[in-house]
Amino acid sequence: MEVVRRWVIISMVLVIVQRGEGQLSEDFYANSCPNVESIVSEAVSTKLSQTFVTIPSTLRLFFHDCFVEGCDASVIIQSPNGDAEKDAQDNLSLAGDGFDTVIKAKQAVEAQCPGVVSCADILALAARDVVVLARGPSWEVELGRRDGLISQASRVAGNLPDPDFNLVQLNTIFARNNLTQFDMIALSGAHTVGFSHCDRFSDRIYSSPIDPTLDPNYAQELRQACPRNVDPSIAINLDPETPRTFDNVYYQNLMAGKGLFTSDQVLETDPNSEATVSDFATNPGNFNAAFITAMRKLGRVGVKTGSEGEIRKDCTTFNS
Numbered sequence: 001m002e003v004v005r006r007w008v009i010i011s012m013v014l015v016i017v018q019r020g021e022g023q024l025s026e027d028f029y030a031n032s033c034p035n036v037e038s039i040v041s042e043a044v045s046t047k048l049s050q051t052f053v054t055i056p057s058t059l060r061l062f063f064h065d066c067f068v069e070g071c072d073a074s075v076i077i078q079s080p081n082g083d084a085e086k087d088a089q090d091n092l093s094l095a096g097d098g099f100d101t102v103i104k105a106k107q108a109v110e111a112q113c114p115g116v117v118s119c120a121d122i123l124a125l126a127a128r129d130v131v132v133l134a135r136g137p138s139w140e141v142e143l144g145r146r147d148g149l150i151s152q153a154s155r156v157a158g159n160l161p162d163p164d165f166n167l168v169q170l171n172t173i174f175a176r177n178n179l180t181q182f183d184m185i186a187l188s189g190a191h192t193v194g195f196s197h198c199d200r201f202s203d204r205i206y207s208s209p210i211d212p213t214l215d216p217n218y219a220q221e222l223r224q225a226c227p228r229n230v231d232p233s234i235a236i237n238l239d240p241e242t243p244r245t246f247d248n249v250y251y252q253n254l255m256a257g258k259g260l261f262t263s264d265q266v267l268e269t270d271p272n273s274e275a276t277v278s279d280f281a282t283n284p285g286n287f288n289a290a291f292i293t294a295m296r297k298l299g300r301v302g303v304k305t306g307s308e309g310e311i312r313k314d315c316t317t318f319n320s
């Protein structure tokens with residue numbers, strides 16, 4: 001009996017040790033690079049002083065990184081052949097400033113802790129920092145991701161949501177990444193900052209009739225900002241009310257028919273998600289809490305830990 005009990009305890013300890021090895025933790029660099037958080041946040045602030053686009057572009061870059069191949073900085077790889085993840089059609093609109101934010105922060109980190117901190121972790125930290133700089137909530141970022149060894153444009157297709165998705169399609173693609181409908185609605189709140197090119201929603205305003213879920217006045221404003229045959233480089237605010245502040249106004253916009261994409265507005269028009277939108281619109285604290293939980297979960301998607309992958313020296317290229 002005593003032997004059995006001892007064996008059970010030993011196996012439990014072994015299980016804990018083994019799981020611990022491959023897990024993320026908030027103090028992962030406590031000994032190896034204790035100042036990593038302040039180095040990254042300073043680099044992000046410097047970048048922000050040059051352009052506001054730093055905020056939305058870094059946040060969106062984190063999302064795209066995690067949904068394709070896991071949160072492993074695979075999206076940052078630059079291929080001489082133009083066939084890396086970032087070259088895929090879906091990445092066409094990723095603003096260069098998000099990449100630049102991570103590259104600059106990595107250079108600052110390398111100067112103090114060479115070869116220790118992954119680009120994937122720097123992107124996760126920077127994504128938190130930009131939310132804070134836009135006056136959104138803060139949270140502890142789990143660390144210990146390793147950088148991926150695969151970055152292929154051909155592996156992007158089908159892994160990112162389209163702006164014309166309905167609720168079932170959105171839920172399906174988020175569920176594949178261990179995220180619930182509740183997480184998905186909270187993460188969509190990232191559309192409280194940033195921009196979209198006209199072609200991502202022009203079908204809603206140039207259909208006949210105009211998409212009836214759009215507020216008619218907002219639809220007319222969109223037509224003015226995005227005339228037919230508009231310059232394809234023109235981009236407009238995702239949140240027409242407070243475009244530079246990370247707040248819950250995105251959900252208030254949805255309640256008022258001012259969701260820019262079908263995938264935004266459907267969260268309010270579909271009875272299966274409307275209650276959450278309505279709650280986030282009136283209770284900013286509930287939105288912030290849900291966003292934090294969802295961002296931490298997003299940061300765990302497909303991560304490489306332990307001896308998997310590598311710690312890239314330069315975020316844009318594999319080490320060897």
Ligand code: HEM
Pocket residue numbers: 053055056057059060063093094095161162163164165170184187188190191193194195196197198200235238261263
């Ligand atoms: C729910 C499904 C989602 C869809 C269909 C979607 C789609 C899009 C599209 C089409 C754009 C405009 C791109 C352009 O034309 O430049 C955009 C921008 C953006 N998305 Fe999403 N997105 C989704 C979820 C998310 C999530 C989960 C995040 C982050 C947590 C996010 C963050 C952003 C940000 C910050 C921008 C602005 C980028 C910039 O200004 O550079 N999105 N999204």
Ligand SMILES: *[C@@H]1O[C@H](CO)[C@@H](O)[C@H](O)[C@H]1NC(C)=O
Pocket residue numbers: 176177178300301302303
């Ligand atoms: C989802 O969670 C399961 C169980 O923890 C894990 O095995 C799987 O790798 C996760 N999937 C992704 C895409 O992270």
Ligand SMILES: CC(=O)N[C@H]1CO[C@H](CO)[C@@H](O)[C@@H]1O
Pocket residue numbers: 086087088089091092093094095096
């Ligand atoms: C930011 C970035 O690297 N965007 C690239 C996305 O993909 C197109 C080609 O499909 C490139 O031309 C862009 O430079």
